[in-house]
Each structure stands twice: as C-alpha cells, then as structure tokens.
Amino acid sequence: MSTSVTLRWYTKKLKLAHAFGISRSTRTHVENVFVEISCDGITGIGEASPNTRYNETPETAVAFLEKIEIPEDLNPADISSWINLLEQAGEGEYAAKVAAEMALWDWIGKKIDIPLYQLWNLNTDNSLNSSFTIGLDSIDVIKEKVREADDDGATILKVKLGSDHDKEIIEAIRLVSDTEIWVDANEGWKTLDQARDMVQFLGDKNVTMIEQPMPASEFELMKLLKPLSQIPLIADESFTGKQSLAELVEGFHGINIKLMKVGSLRKAHQIIDDAKSVGLKIMIGCMIETAIANTAGALLSLRADFADLDGWKLLSDRPFDGMKFGEGNRIVLNDLPGLGVTADTQ
Numbered sequence: 365m366s367t368s369v370t371l372r373w374y375t376k377k378l379k380l381a382h383a384f385g386i387s388r389s390t391r392t393h394v395e396n397v398f399v400e401i402s403c404d405g406i407t408g409i410g411e412a413s414p415n416t417r418y419n420e421t422p423e424t425a426v427a428f429l430e431k432i433e434i435p436e437d438l439n440p441a442d443i444s445s446w447i448n449l450l451e452q453a454g455e456g457e458y459a460a461k462v463a464a465e466m467a468l469w470d471w472i473g474k475k476i477d478i479p480l481y482q483l484w485n486l487n488t489d490n491s492l493n494s495s496f497t498i499g500l501d502s503i504d505v506i507k508e509k510v511r512e513a514d515d516d517g518a519t520i521l522k523v524k525l526g527s528d529h530d531k532e533i534i535e536a537i538r539l540v541s542d543t544e545i546w547v548d549a550n551e552g553w554k555t556l557d558q559a560r561d562m563v564q565f566l567g568d569k570n571v572t573m574i575e576q577p578m579p580a581s582e583f584e585l586m587k588l589l590k591p592l593s594q595i596p597l598i599a600d601e602s603f604t605g606k607q608s609l610a611e612l613v614e615g616f617h618g619i620n621i622k623l624m625k626v627g628s629l630r631k632a633h634q635i636i637d638d639a640k641s642v643g644l645k646i647m648i649g650c651m652i653e654t655a656i657a658n659t660a661g662a663l664l665s666l667r668a669d670f671a672d673l674d675g676w677k678l679l680s681d682r683p684f685d686g687m688k689f690g691e692g693n694r695i696v697l698n699d700l701p702g703l704g705v706t707a708d709t710q
C-alpha cells in the first residue's frame with residue numbers, strides 16, 4: 365500500500381445569510397479555499413478564508429498551495445515536518461498555511477481515532493458562549509437582526525461599529541434588547557477624544573468588551589486609552605501574531621487570535637501560553653468561515669476568555685457540519701475523531 369501524501373484544494377463561493385457590513389466594506393458572498401490531505405485511505409480537511417485586510421485572496425492562497433512540494437518520504441504523523449514544509453514554501457499566506465496545517469491535524473486525529481480536543485488535552489467542560497455578530501446596517505435592519513438573534517438564543521451580541529452614527533446604533537439596540545453586548549469598532553474611532561467618548565458611553569450600556577477601537581497604526585494613542593477604559597479592550601487588527609505581546613499589553617487588555625491571521629494551530633497554542641504569561645486575555649475570533657475553520661477555532665476557545673465563532677452561522681451555505689451552538693449559543697463540540705467535521709448531507 366502506498367503511503368504517499370496527496371494534497372488537493374478547491375475554492376468555493378459561499379452565500380451570506382444577510383449582507384455583512386463592517387467599517388471597511390459590505391459583502392454578500394465569501395470565497396474560501398478548502399484543502400484536503402489524503403494518505404492511507406484517510407482524508408483530513410482544512411479551510412482558508414483569505415482576507416484582503418491582510419493582502420490575501422483565494423488566488424494568492426491557491427498560488428501558495430501550488431508551490432508546496434511534498435517529499436516522497438513525508439511522514440504525515442510528523443506535524444513538525446509538515447509545518448516546516450509550509451514555512452519553506454513561501455512567506456505570508458497565513459490562511460493557506462493554517463488550512464494545510466488544519467487538514468493534517470484532522471488527518472492525524474482520524475488516523476489515531478481520537479478527537480483533537482483529546483489529543484491536545486483540552487476539556488470540553490470549558491466551552492464558552494459564542495457571541496453572535498450584528499454587522500453594520502440601517503438602524504431598522506440592525507434592530508430586526510438583534511430581535512432575530514435574541515429569538516435564536518444569543519446571550520452575547522457582537523455589534524460592529526465604526527460608523528458615523530455609533531451611539532444611535534447602540535441606543536436603538538437597547539430599545540429592543542438588554543442582551544450583553546461586545547463592540548467591534550474595526551479601527552473606526554480615529555482620535556483619542558472620539559475613542560474616549562465612546563468608551564464612556566458604552567460603559568453605561570452593558571457593553572462588556574470592545575475590539576479594536578482605534579486604527580492599528582495608532583498604538584501610542586491606545587496606550588493612553590487603556591487606563592481610561594473600564595471595559596476590556598481587545599487587539600484584533602493590532603495583533604497579527606508577529607507583535608510583541610509584552611508591548612501589546614501596554615495598549616490592550618487582550619488579543620483576538622484568529623487562525624487566518626496567525627497561520628498555524630500550533631503557533632496559536634504557543635501564543636495563548638505567551639499571552640497568558642503577560643496577563644493578556646484571550647479571544648478566539650474568526651473570519652467568515654464554514655464549520656471546518658470555526659471548529660478548529662472552537663477547539664482553541666477551550667483555552668480562551670472570549671469566543672466569537674459564528675462565521676458558519678452567518679452563512680446560508682453550510683456545506684459542513686461541526687461545532688454547533690447549544691443553549692445560549694454555548695459552543696458544543698462532538699466526539700468524532702479529528703476536527704469532528706463532516707460534509708453536511710442535508
């Protein structure tokens with residue numbers, strides 16, 4: 365029997381349930397890249413959701429995957445060799461790299477027939493409630509989406525801000541819902557005065573976390589904002605996996621780790637260890653992803669303080685089944701080997 369490893373990939377356009385707006389753009393579809401690693405009759409799967417904020421597209425992800433040359437004697441159970449091979453294949457392309465690494469972890473879990481949370485010694489009793497994201501939209505549509513999310517059992521709403529009417533959005537939501545709110549400004553507050561004013565306003569509105577209040581280029585201002593905020597401030601665009609965590613803690617209370625930014629599950633585990641050691645809180649976030657990448661994120665969220673893993677829920681196309689939301693949108697993982705993701709046969 366041949367034991368050589370084969371790598372395949374395809375791109376797939378996925379439709380969003382609602383047009384999704386953030387402070388930079390509005391989208392109705394995403395195009396993600398799916399990776400499969402096969403060996404010994406077992407196939408592991410991974411997913412890339414390339415983001416133009418980080419200069420990655422499905423085309424650049426595929427161009428990267430085409431460059432990977434798998435040696436005849438590669439041992440698929442050796443994750444370190446695989447990660448080295450991906451590193452040597454080229455710079456950047458973190459979404460493609462994490463997809464290829466994810467697929468191998470899935471393969472390894474399936475090969476030895478255990479779920480990855482068990483392989484990584486994680487306890488599913490630690491699972492968190494995920495936020496549910498409300499994108500930027502007209503006030504009426506936002507109120508409608510909030511009502512829908514509340515009816516659907518959401519216990520945390522993650523509200524996208526960074527518009528020119530942020531206070532109006534929060535006031536409108538509070539007319540229809542008293543659910544806990546996290547805010548993601550997506551770099552939208554440009555001056556310290558504006559950011560300080562918003563932080564004070566949001567403190568009175570049961571907002572319990574704020575993601576990326578100011579542009580990533582304004583770290584010096586974040587150092588001034590942090591001591592003024594009672595609400596934890598979390599770095600997203602300011603944290604891509606390359607920054608010094610000892611410096612980041614001067615401007616933020618925590619970091620949003622997204623697999624598509626850091627490019628490696630093994631590195632994400634290391635970042636969690638390092639961030640905890642300097643006192644940073646951990647958020648696990650996602651891009652708009654199917655259950656494949658969201659389930660990989662859900663595994664990491666067993667070590668986190670905040671989970672924002674609703675990408676699969678924002679899609680009306682759901683080609684895969686994996687992590688689910690239980691009561692209160694608590695993340696529920698299954699006991700299947702590997703990631704625990706199957707093709708959705710519905």
Ligand code: MG
Binds near residue numbers: 548576600620
């Ligand atoms: Mg964000």
